[in-house]
Amino acid sequence: MSEYTAANITVLDFDESVRRRPGMYFGADAHLATSVLTAVVIASLHPGPRVAPTGAPEVTVEILGELAFSIGDNWPTGPDGSMAGYYDSLLTSYRWVHAAAAAVSTHTTVETWHGGHGLRQDLVGLRPTGPAHDVDAPGGTGTTLTYHLDPSYFTPSTLDSPSLDLHAEGCCDLPGQYRLRDLRSTTS
Template structure:
Protein backbone atom coordinates (compact mmCIF):
# COMPACT_ATOMS: atom_id res chain seq x y z
CA UNK A 1 0.00 0.00 0.00
CA UNK A 2 1.52 3.33 -1.05
CA UNK A 3 1.35 6.52 0.93
CA UNK A 4 -1.36 7.89 -1.37
CA UNK A 5 -3.53 4.88 -0.55
CA UNK A 6 -3.37 5.44 3.22
CA UNK A 7 -6.40 7.00 4.89
CA UNK A 8 -8.26 7.14 8.19
CA UNK A 9 -9.91 3.86 7.22
CA UNK A 10 -6.57 2.12 7.80
CA UNK A 11 -6.16 3.44 11.34
CA UNK A 12 -7.08 0.92 14.00
CA UNK A 13 -7.81 2.20 17.50
CA UNK A 14 -6.84 -0.35 20.12
CA UNK A 15 -8.33 -0.73 23.57
CA UNK A 16 -5.78 -0.18 26.32
CA UNK A 17 -5.34 -3.86 27.13
CA UNK A 18 -5.06 -4.84 23.49
CA UNK A 19 -2.44 -2.14 22.96
CA UNK A 20 -0.30 -3.55 25.76
CA UNK A 21 -0.49 -7.07 24.37
CA UNK A 22 0.25 -5.90 20.85
CA UNK A 23 3.40 -4.00 21.88
CA UNK A 24 4.59 -5.03 25.35
CA UNK A 25 8.06 -3.64 24.59
CA UNK A 26 6.60 -0.12 24.57
CA UNK A 27 5.49 -0.58 28.18
CA UNK A 28 8.08 -2.92 29.65
CA UNK A 29 11.11 -2.77 27.38
CA UNK A 30 10.81 -6.44 26.42
CA UNK A 31 8.96 -8.14 23.60
CA UNK A 32 6.58 -11.07 23.93
CA UNK A 33 9.29 -13.61 23.08
CA UNK A 34 11.86 -12.08 25.44
CA UNK A 35 12.52 -14.43 28.41
CA UNK A 36 13.00 -11.33 30.59
CA UNK A 37 9.47 -10.02 30.01
CA UNK A 38 8.02 -11.40 33.26
CA UNK A 39 10.86 -9.85 35.26
CA UNK A 40 10.53 -6.53 33.44
CA UNK A 41 6.83 -6.46 34.30
CA UNK A 42 7.59 -6.86 38.00
CA UNK A 43 10.30 -4.20 37.87
CA UNK A 44 8.04 -1.70 36.09
CA UNK A 45 5.22 -2.21 38.59
CA UNK A 46 7.57 -1.68 41.53
CA UNK A 47 9.09 1.40 39.90
CA UNK A 48 5.69 2.98 39.34
CA UNK A 49 4.59 2.38 42.92
CA UNK A 50 7.92 3.62 44.25
CA UNK A 51 7.64 6.91 42.39
CA UNK A 52 3.90 7.46 42.77
CA UNK A 53 4.35 9.76 45.76
CA UNK A 54 6.49 12.14 43.68
CA UNK A 55 4.13 12.37 40.70
CA UNK A 56 1.12 12.81 43.01
CA UNK A 57 2.87 15.31 45.33
CA UNK A 58 2.57 13.07 48.37
CA UNK A 59 4.69 14.26 51.29
CA UNK A 60 6.68 11.20 52.35
CA UNK A 61 8.76 8.54 50.53
CA UNK A 62 6.94 5.38 49.58
CA UNK A 63 7.41 1.99 51.19
CA UNK A 64 6.75 -0.73 48.63
CA UNK A 65 6.68 -4.48 49.23
CA UNK A 66 6.52 -7.31 46.71
CA UNK A 67 6.06 -11.03 47.23
CA UNK A 68 6.82 -13.50 44.45
CA UNK A 69 4.93 -16.73 45.07
CA UNK A 70 5.59 -18.66 41.85
CA UNK A 71 7.21 -18.31 38.45
CA UNK A 72 4.43 -16.03 37.22
CA UNK A 73 2.53 -14.97 40.37
CA UNK A 74 3.37 -11.96 42.51
CA UNK A 75 1.75 -9.28 44.64
CA UNK A 76 2.73 -5.69 45.37
CA UNK A 77 1.68 -3.23 48.02
CA UNK A 78 2.45 0.38 48.86
CA UNK A 79 1.61 2.59 51.79
CA UNK A 80 0.73 5.45 49.44
CA UNK A 81 -1.88 5.95 46.79
CA UNK A 82 -3.54 9.07 45.46
CA UNK A 83 -6.48 7.28 43.87
CA UNK A 84 -9.17 9.06 45.94
CA UNK A 85 -11.02 12.24 45.11
CA UNK A 86 -12.22 14.99 47.47
CA UNK A 87 -15.25 12.88 48.41
CA UNK A 88 -12.98 9.97 49.40
CA UNK A 89 -14.18 7.86 46.49
CA UNK A 90 -11.89 6.13 43.96
CA UNK A 91 -10.59 8.59 41.39
CA UNK A 92 -11.40 6.42 38.42
CA UNK A 93 -9.87 6.51 35.01
CA UNK A 94 -9.04 4.06 32.26
CA UNK A 95 -7.05 2.11 34.90
CA UNK A 96 -10.11 1.61 37.11
CA UNK A 97 -9.76 1.55 40.87
CA UNK A 98 -5.97 2.07 40.85
CA UNK A 99 -6.44 5.55 39.48
CA UNK A 100 -5.21 7.51 36.46
CA UNK A 101 -1.46 7.62 37.16
CA UNK A 102 -0.25 4.07 37.85
CA UNK A 103 0.18 2.98 34.24
CA UNK A 104 2.57 0.06 34.85
CA UNK A 105 0.34 -1.77 37.37
CA UNK A 106 -2.52 -1.38 34.89
CA UNK A 107 -0.44 -2.57 31.94
CA UNK A 108 0.70 -5.58 33.98
CA UNK A 109 -2.95 -6.52 34.50
CA UNK A 110 -3.34 -6.62 30.72
CA UNK A 111 -0.68 -9.36 30.61
CA UNK A 112 -2.28 -11.33 33.45
CA UNK A 113 -4.79 -14.13 33.53
CA UNK A 114 -5.93 -12.87 36.94
CA UNK A 115 -5.34 -9.55 38.72
CA UNK A 116 -7.11 -7.95 41.67
CA UNK A 117 -6.51 -4.43 42.98
CA UNK A 118 -7.40 -3.06 46.40
CA UNK A 119 -7.05 0.52 47.60
CA UNK A 120 -7.89 1.99 50.98
CA UNK A 121 -7.87 5.32 52.77
CA UNK A 122 -8.99 6.32 56.26
CA UNK A 123 -10.96 3.14 56.93
CA UNK A 124 -12.59 2.88 53.51
CA UNK A 125 -11.53 0.27 50.98
CA UNK A 126 -12.40 -0.56 47.38
CA UNK A 127 -11.62 -3.69 45.37
CA UNK A 128 -11.77 -4.43 41.64
CA UNK A 129 -11.03 -7.41 39.42
CA UNK A 130 -8.81 -6.18 36.59
CA UNK A 131 -9.84 -8.56 33.84
CA UNK A 132 -9.45 -6.03 31.04
CA UNK A 133 -8.52 -2.40 30.38
CA UNK A 134 -10.53 -0.35 30.91
CA UNK A 135 -11.75 -2.58 33.79
CA UNK A 136 -15.34 -3.73 33.35
CA UNK A 137 -16.22 -5.42 36.69
CA UNK A 138 -17.74 -3.07 39.29
CA UNK A 139 -15.71 -1.58 42.13
CA UNK A 140 -16.66 -3.29 45.40
CA UNK A 141 -16.31 -1.61 48.81
CA UNK A 142 -14.67 -3.50 51.68
CA UNK A 143 -13.48 -2.76 55.20
CA UNK A 144 -9.67 -2.67 55.20
CA UNK A 145 -7.68 -4.27 58.00
CA UNK A 146 -4.82 -1.84 57.49
CA UNK A 147 -4.72 1.75 58.68
CA UNK A 148 -3.81 4.84 56.71
CA UNK A 149 -3.76 4.65 52.95
CA UNK A 150 -2.41 2.11 50.52
CA UNK A 151 -2.74 -0.12 47.51
CA UNK A 152 -2.38 -3.90 47.11
CA UNK A 153 -2.46 -5.72 43.78
CA UNK A 154 -2.10 -9.43 43.07
CA UNK A 155 -1.13 -10.77 39.65
CA UNK A 156 -0.92 -14.08 37.89
CA UNK A 157 0.79 -13.47 34.57
CA UNK A 158 -0.78 -15.16 31.56
CA UNK A 159 1.44 -18.02 30.39
CA UNK A 160 -0.76 -18.39 27.31
CA UNK A 161 0.67 -15.02 26.28
CA UNK A 162 4.15 -15.02 27.83
CA UNK A 163 4.79 -18.71 27.17
CA UNK A 164 4.89 -21.82 29.32
CA UNK A 165 8.53 -21.19 30.28
CA UNK A 166 7.94 -17.65 31.51
CA UNK A 167 9.47 -17.01 34.91
CA UNK A 168 10.25 -14.07 37.16
CA UNK A 169 13.97 -13.98 37.88
CA UNK A 170 15.31 -15.21 41.22
CA UNK A 171 18.12 -12.63 41.00
CA UNK A 172 16.11 -10.04 42.89
CA UNK A 173 18.86 -7.43 42.76
CA UNK A 174 18.46 -7.23 38.98
CA UNK A 175 14.85 -6.03 39.17
CA UNK A 176 15.08 -2.39 38.10
CA UNK A 177 13.04 -0.17 40.42
CA UNK A 178 14.71 3.22 39.93
CA UNK A 179 14.38 5.45 36.88
CA UNK A 180 14.65 9.09 35.85
CA UNK A 181 11.81 10.05 38.16
CA UNK A 182 14.09 9.57 41.19
CA UNK A 183 14.74 12.90 42.96
CA UNK A 184 18.36 13.97 42.46
CA UNK A 185 18.97 14.67 46.14
CA UNK A 186 17.12 11.83 47.89
CA UNK A 187 15.58 8.41 47.46
CA UNK A 188 11.88 8.23 46.56
CA UNK A 189 11.49 5.43 49.10
CA UNK A 190 12.36 1.80 49.59
CA UNK A 191 11.35 -1.54 48.11
CA UNK A 192 11.37 -4.91 49.86
CA UNK A 193 11.06 -8.02 47.68
CA UNK A 194 10.39 -11.44 49.19
CA UNK A 195 10.77 -14.47 46.94
CA UNK A 196 8.82 -17.31 48.53
CA UNK A 197 10.24 -19.75 45.98
CA UNK A 198 13.71 -19.43 47.46
CA UNK A 199 13.04 -17.77 50.82
CA UNK A 200 15.32 -14.85 49.90
CA UNK A 201 14.66 -11.18 50.49
CA UNK A 202 16.07 -8.07 48.87
CA UNK A 203 15.95 -4.46 50.04
CA UNK A 204 16.32 -1.72 47.44
CA UNK A 205 16.70 1.94 48.46
Protein backbone atom coordinates in the same frame (compact mmCIF):
# COMPACT_ATOMS: atom_id res chain seq x y z
CA MET B 1 1.45 2.37 -4.34
CA SER B 2 -1.63 2.87 -2.20
CA GLU B 3 -2.42 6.07 -0.38
CA TYR B 4 -2.29 6.11 3.42
CA THR B 5 -5.51 7.57 4.85
CA ALA B 6 -7.41 7.68 8.12
CA ALA B 7 -9.13 4.46 7.02
CA ASN B 8 -5.76 2.71 7.50
CA ILE B 9 -5.61 3.62 11.19
CA THR B 10 -6.84 1.20 13.82
CA VAL B 11 -7.59 2.69 17.23
CA LEU B 12 -6.95 0.21 20.03
CA ASP B 13 -8.16 0.23 23.61
CA PHE B 14 -5.32 0.58 26.11
CA ASP B 15 -5.40 -3.08 27.18
CA GLU B 16 -5.42 -4.36 23.58
CA SER B 17 -2.46 -2.11 22.77
CA VAL B 18 -0.48 -3.58 25.69
CA ARG B 19 -1.33 -7.17 24.70
CA ARG B 20 -0.32 -6.62 21.07
CA ARG B 21 3.02 -5.05 21.92
CA PRO B 22 4.02 -5.69 25.55
CA GLY B 23 7.63 -4.82 24.71
CA MET B 24 6.60 -1.19 24.15
CA TYR B 25 5.45 -1.01 27.78
CA PHE B 26 7.91 -3.30 29.54
CA GLY B 27 10.95 -3.55 27.26
CA ALA B 28 11.91 -6.17 24.70
CA ASP B 29 13.57 -8.50 27.18
CA ALA B 30 13.68 -12.29 26.94
CA HIS B 31 12.57 -12.30 30.59
CA LEU B 32 9.33 -10.41 30.03
CA ALA B 33 7.78 -11.46 33.36
CA THR B 34 10.71 -9.96 35.27
CA SER B 35 10.47 -6.82 33.10
CA VAL B 36 6.80 -6.46 34.09
CA LEU B 37 7.67 -6.91 37.78
CA THR B 38 10.52 -4.38 37.51
CA ALA B 39 8.31 -1.82 35.74
CA VAL B 40 5.61 -2.13 38.41
CA VAL B 41 8.16 -1.75 41.23
CA ILE B 42 9.66 1.34 39.57
CA ALA B 43 6.17 2.82 39.10
CA SER B 44 5.29 2.21 42.76
CA LEU B 45 8.56 3.82 43.88
CA HIS B 46 7.90 6.90 41.71
CA PRO B 47 4.28 8.01 42.12
CA GLY B 48 3.17 11.24 40.50
CA PRO B 49 3.18 14.34 42.69
CA ARG B 50 -0.63 14.38 43.06
CA VAL B 51 -0.69 10.89 44.63
CA ALA B 52 2.71 10.69 46.31
CA PRO B 53 2.75 9.84 50.00
CA THR B 54 3.94 12.53 52.42
CA GLY B 55 7.11 10.51 53.08
CA ALA B 56 9.16 8.21 50.92
CA PRO B 57 7.25 5.50 49.08
CA GLU B 58 7.29 2.13 50.85
CA VAL B 59 6.89 -0.86 48.54
CA THR B 60 6.59 -4.56 49.41
CA VAL B 61 6.80 -7.20 46.70
CA GLU B 62 5.96 -10.87 47.16
CA ILE B 63 6.70 -13.37 44.41
CA LEU B 64 3.90 -15.90 44.82
CA GLY B 65 4.61 -18.27 41.92
CA GLU B 66 6.40 -18.50 38.58
CA LEU B 67 4.01 -15.95 37.06
CA ALA B 68 2.29 -14.48 40.12
CA PHE B 69 3.27 -11.60 42.38
CA SER B 70 1.76 -8.98 44.65
CA ILE B 71 2.93 -5.45 45.24
CA GLY B 72 1.84 -3.15 48.04
CA ASP B 73 2.63 0.52 48.48
CA ASN B 74 1.63 3.46 50.65
CA TRP B 75 -0.22 5.61 48.16
CA PRO B 76 -3.81 5.61 46.83
CA THR B 77 -4.89 4.72 43.32
CA GLY B 78 -5.69 8.37 42.55
CA PRO B 79 -5.52 11.82 44.10
CA ASP B 80 -7.22 11.96 47.49
CA GLY B 81 -8.18 8.31 47.22
CA SER B 82 -10.35 8.81 44.12
CA MET B 83 -11.21 5.56 42.45
CA ALA B 84 -12.48 6.14 38.87
CA GLY B 85 -10.13 4.30 36.54
CA TYR B 86 -9.79 2.26 33.36
CA TYR B 87 -13.11 0.61 32.42
CA ASP B 88 -14.54 1.62 35.81
CA SER B 89 -11.76 -0.23 37.63
CA LEU B 90 -9.77 0.89 40.64
CA LEU B 91 -6.70 1.39 38.42
CA THR B 92 -6.56 5.09 37.58
CA SER B 93 -4.31 6.77 35.04
CA TYR B 94 -1.92 7.46 37.93
CA ARG B 95 -1.26 3.72 37.86
CA TRP B 96 -0.98 3.23 34.11
CA VAL B 97 2.01 0.86 34.46
CA HIS B 98 0.03 -1.22 36.95
CA ALA B 99 -2.90 -1.18 34.49
CA ALA B 100 -0.58 -2.35 31.69
CA ALA B 101 0.52 -5.26 33.92
CA ALA B 102 -3.15 -6.12 34.54
CA ALA B 103 -3.75 -6.12 30.77
CA VAL B 104 -1.29 -9.03 30.36
CA SER B 105 -2.62 -10.93 33.39
CA THR B 106 -5.30 -13.58 33.54
CA HIS B 107 -6.61 -11.96 36.69
CA THR B 108 -5.63 -9.19 39.06
CA THR B 109 -6.94 -8.20 42.48
CA VAL B 110 -6.80 -4.56 43.57
CA GLU B 111 -7.25 -3.47 47.18
CA THR B 112 -6.92 0.19 48.05
CA TRP B 113 -7.65 2.24 51.15
CA HIS B 114 -7.59 5.88 52.14
CA GLY B 115 -9.16 7.84 54.99
CA GLY B 116 -10.60 4.77 56.71
CA HIS B 117 -12.36 3.49 53.57
CA GLY B 118 -11.20 0.37 51.71
CA LEU B 119 -12.22 -1.12 48.37
CA ARG B 120 -11.45 -4.38 46.57
CA GLN B 121 -12.01 -5.32 42.95
CA ASP B 122 -11.16 -8.32 40.81
CA LEU B 123 -10.14 -7.87 37.19
CA VAL B 124 -9.83 -10.23 34.23
CA GLY B 125 -7.15 -8.62 32.15
CA LEU B 126 -7.85 -4.95 32.80
CA ARG B 127 -11.63 -5.38 32.84
CA PRO B 128 -13.49 -5.51 36.18
CA THR B 129 -15.52 -8.64 36.91
CA GLY B 130 -17.93 -6.42 38.85
CA PRO B 131 -18.03 -3.23 40.85
CA ALA B 132 -15.57 -2.59 43.67
CA HIS B 133 -16.84 -3.63 47.07
CA ASP B 134 -16.05 -2.35 50.55
CA VAL B 135 -13.41 -4.07 52.68
CA ASP B 136 -12.02 -3.33 56.12
CA ALA B 137 -9.42 -0.64 55.70
CA PRO B 138 -6.11 -0.83 57.51
CA GLY B 139 -4.77 2.45 58.88
CA GLY B 140 -3.24 5.01 56.59
CA THR B 141 -3.28 4.95 52.81
CA GLY B 142 -2.17 2.25 50.44
CA THR B 143 -2.81 -0.14 47.61
CA THR B 144 -2.05 -3.82 47.12
CA LEU B 145 -2.25 -5.43 43.70
CA THR B 146 -1.94 -9.16 43.03
CA TYR B 147 -1.14 -10.21 39.46
CA HIS B 148 -1.39 -13.61 37.82
CA LEU B 149 0.43 -13.08 34.54
CA ASP B 150 -1.05 -14.76 31.45
CA PRO B 151 1.19 -17.71 30.51
CA SER B 152 0.41 -17.23 26.81
CA TYR B 153 2.52 -14.01 26.92
CA PHE B 154 5.27 -15.23 29.22
CA THR B 155 6.08 -18.83 28.32
CA PRO B 156 8.69 -20.01 29.28
CA SER B 157 9.54 -16.90 31.29
CA THR B 158 9.52 -16.95 35.07
CA LEU B 159 9.86 -14.20 37.63
CA ASP B 160 13.24 -13.18 38.97
CA SER B 161 14.09 -10.34 41.33
CA PRO B 162 14.30 -6.93 39.67
CA SER B 163 17.96 -6.55 38.78
CA LEU B 164 18.02 -3.00 37.45
CA ASP B 165 18.84 0.07 39.48
CA LEU B 166 15.36 1.21 40.44
CA HIS B 167 16.43 4.84 40.96
CA ALA B 168 18.29 6.85 38.34
CA GLU B 169 20.84 9.40 39.49
CA GLY B 170 19.01 12.28 41.19
CA CYS B 171 15.55 10.92 40.34
CA CYS B 172 13.87 11.51 43.69
CA ASP B 173 13.87 13.89 46.60
CA LEU B 174 12.72 11.03 48.86
CA PRO B 175 13.78 7.78 47.19
CA GLY B 176 11.58 4.95 48.34
CA GLN B 177 12.74 1.52 49.30
CA TYR B 178 11.26 -1.84 48.53
CA ARG B 179 11.26 -5.18 50.27
CA LEU B 180 11.14 -8.39 48.29
CA ARG B 181 9.94 -11.75 49.58
CA ASP B 182 10.12 -14.78 47.31
CA LEU B 183 7.49 -17.14 48.66
CA ARG B 184 8.07 -19.83 46.02
CA SER B 185 10.67 -21.58 48.16
CA THR B 186 8.27 -21.77 51.10
CA THR B 187 5.48 -23.49 49.14
CA SER B 188 5.43 -27.08 48.00
